[in-house]
Amino acid sequence: MNSPVRFALIGCGRIAPKHINALAKVPQAQLGCVCDLEESKAKAIGEELGVPWYTQYRDMLEHEPVDIVNVCTESGNHAGVAIDVMKKFGCNVIVEKPMALRLSDADAMIQTACDANVRLFTVKQNRFNGPIQLLKRALDESRFGRVLMITSRVRWHRTQDYYDQAPWRGTWAQDGGCITNQAIHYVDLMQWLGGPVSSVYATSRRFLHHMEAEDAAVATWQYQSGALGAFEATTCANPKDLEGSITVLGEKGEVEIAGFAVNQVRTWAFVDEEPEDKQVQDTSYVPDSVYGFGHEALFRSVLQSLVTGQPNMLEGGEGRKALELVTAMYESMETDMAVKLGTTYPHSRLGGPDVS
């Protein structure tokens, strides 16, 4: 198939340029149209790119033939928009993280994709970072022996102006706090690399920002494998982003991927060395922001799956795993108790009560 795969963008806010610039680098991907409820935003991007722009996505999808829709709206309405787009227009969807704020909404999205026979992908761009791909391969090849501990730190800087930029930021109904908005990428990496988690215990604070949800949190995890996890997230680092890192300690190796967006190999050491270990530093890079460069590889992967029909690691249920961990951590913060995964989380305030 050589005809372009046509993408449509819903939501022309902060993350939109990442999608636009990344798609521009993917041969066969064509951004066909854009939409934002705010006319000035849609018009500015539409005119700059020379593509039709709309303020109502239903209007856009009625007029523009597209293959896949990028949902880049506020987190709290990802589910409503994505379900509508899949059900009413039969389009594939790629939804920004977090895929939804309630597990019941994530389940409804996954079910809708199945019923409408379309594909549903969630953005997890950090999985595509070169150092993270190498770490995943080392784990898959059992180079660590028994994995003992997986720890992650997200120490980022967000000003009050950032939270004041839009009324949804930092609210329970539309966003959540630092573990949902910023650190969910790292929650995802901890579970993608370490496997299923059996229980979590978490504590949080709202230290420096006027917002509903937390701006700092710490948590311990127990993995089903018996490994231990430790997780730390904050948007209170001052005066700038300090760190976005993950460490895996095993019986036979230790790896730390650091920088401010898991972009640099800080430590790569194994008892049993391999010749290619000497080259791992070549995968380190310096990103332009904490968002990193992973969107391009992610879109290539999605496009490849659409064209070939092959399964993709970013599909439906994958986005739900990180959301469930975040929800379980909120449950633990509210109850001050360790929370088992795979249950219900009635005290989590994220997105409103979970009715799943």
Ligand SMILES: NC(=O)c1ccc[n+]([C@@H]2O[C@H](COP(=O)([O-])OP(=O)(O)OC[C@H]3O[C@@H](n4cnc5c(N)ncnc54)[C@H](O)[C@@H]3O)[C@@H](O)[C@H]2O)c1
């Ligand atoms: N992957 C990443 O690293 C990353 C980084 C930043 C943001 N995000 C995610 O991207 C999403 C958007 O974040 P943002 O910072 O760009 O937000 P933003 O507030 O800057 O932009 C959201 C835009 O969506 C528009 N919108 C809302 N509902 C709409 C609708 N029904 N139709 C058309 N437009 C609509 C709003 O008018 C707004 O312009 C969030 O879910 C966020 O978590 C992901």
